[in-house]
Amino acid sequence: xxxxxxxxxxxxxxxxxxxxxxxxxxxxxxxxxxxxxxxxxxxxxxxxxxxxxxxxxxxxxxxxxxxxxxxxxxxxxxxxxxxxxxxxxxxxxxxxxxxxxxxxxxxxxxxxxxxxxxxxxxxxxxxxxxxxxxxxxxxxxxxxxxxxxxxxxxxxxxxxxxxxxxxxxxxxxxxxxxxxxxxxxxxxxxxxxxxxxxxxxxxxxxxxxxxxxxxxxxxxxxxxxxxxxxxxxxxxx
Numbered sequence: 498x499x500x501x502x503x504x505x506x507x508x509x510x511x512x513x514x515x516x517x518x519x520x521x522x523x524x525x526x527x528x529x530x531x532x533x534x535x536x537x538x539x540x541x542x543x544x545x546x547x548x549x550x551x552x553x554x555x556x557x558x559x560x561x562x563x564x565x566x567x568x569x570x571x572x573x574x575x576x577x578x579x580x581x582x583x584x585x586x587x588x589x590x591x592x593x594x595x596x597x598x599x600x601x602x603x604x605x606x607x608x609x610x611x612x613x614x615x616x617x618x619x620x621x622x623x624x625x626x627x628x629x630x631x632x633x634x635x636x637x638x639x640x641x642x643x644x645x646x647x648x649x650x651x652x653x654x655x656x657x658x659x660x661x662x663x664x665x666x667x668x669x670x671x672x673x674x675x676x677x678x679x680x681x682x683x684x685x686x687x688x689x690x691x692x693x694x695x696x697x698x699x700x701x702x703x704x705x706x707x708x709x710x711x712x713x714x715x716x717x718x719x720x721x722x723x724x725x726x727x728x729x730x731x732x733x734x
Contacts, residue, residue, distance in 0.1 A: 536586035537712050540572065540598060541609040543581035548607065555607055557600055567612065567704075567714040570600040590614055601714055610708065612716035616659050620678045620717060623670065626651045633676050641733045642674045643719065661685050662713035671719070679719045682707065686721055686729035699723055702732055 547556050556576035560569050574585045588594035588611075596611040623646075627633050634650035648656050658667035663685045671681045682704070689706050690697065697703045702720040707713070720732035 533586070533588060534712070536588060537598075537609050537611065539582055540577075540586060543577045544572070544600065544607060544609060547577050547581050555600060555603060557603075565717070567601070567610075567716050567718065568597070568599065570603050572598040572600060572609070574598075597716075599714060601708060609712075610714045611712055612714050613659075613662060616680060616717055619657060619659055620670070623651070623657065623678050624676075627676060633672055635672070639671060640731050643671050643731050644673070646670065646672055663707055663711060664688060673719075678717070680715070680717050682715050682718050682721070683729050685715075690723070690727060690729065697723055697727075699725070700732075703729065 544556065548554065555570070556573045557570045558573045560571070574589065574591050578585055585592040586594065586596075586598070588596050590597050595614050597614050598609060598611055601608045601610040630651065633644075634647040635644040636647040637645045639645060656669060658669055659680055660666070661668050661682070661684070663682075666684055668684065669681050670678050672678050685707060686703065689695070690703075693706075695706050695709075697706065700722055703722055704715050704718060704720065707715050720734065721729045722732040724730045
C-alpha cells in the first residue's frame, strides 16, 4: 500500500515541471524569485473585480477534492488577463517565476497568497529516490503516522531542507506511512505562538496563524494543533 501511495505522490509532483534554469531566462531569474507585494495586490484587485462581475465565481483552476487545502485553489490567470489585469506577474510560475498564486479562505474572504514551488521540486526529488529504493526508509516515529527519514539510506550526505518563507530558517521534511512527504513547520509555529497572543485551541488546526500577516501559505504541510503547554504538535486525525 505504501509503495502504491508513493507512486501516486510521484505522479502528482511530476506534473509540476522541473524548476530549473531552463524554465526562464538567466537575466530574469532574480526578479522572478521575489514575492513583490505590489504584484500580489494587483492580482487581488483583479480577483475582487472578477468575482463581482461573475456572481461570486472565482477564477481558479479545478483540483481534486482531496487536494491539500493550501494548494487547492490555484488562480487561473487566463480568466483575468488582460481584462482584469494587463499581465501575469513576473514571479508567477505561469510567467517563468517560482511562485504559485493561490486563493486562501475562498468561502469567506478569497485572499491571494503564494507558495514557493521549489518546495515541490525538493519533494519530487525525495519521492523519486524513495521510489527507486522501493520503500521509505523510516528513521524515527515523531507521533502517530508521522516519521522522519533515514537520508543516508537515500544517498544524501546531509539532510535535505527548505527555507521557510516566514522565518528564513531551514525546515526539515517528515513523511507519513503512505509515503507522502511534507514540510515540518513546527519551528515557525512555535515562534509565532511564542511571540503573539493568538487565540488558539487544542484540537483545532492552527496553521492559519502563519498566514495572518504573510503573503505565504504553509504549502505541503500536515495539520498542527497545540499541546497543554501551548506548543505546536501534529494534529492526529
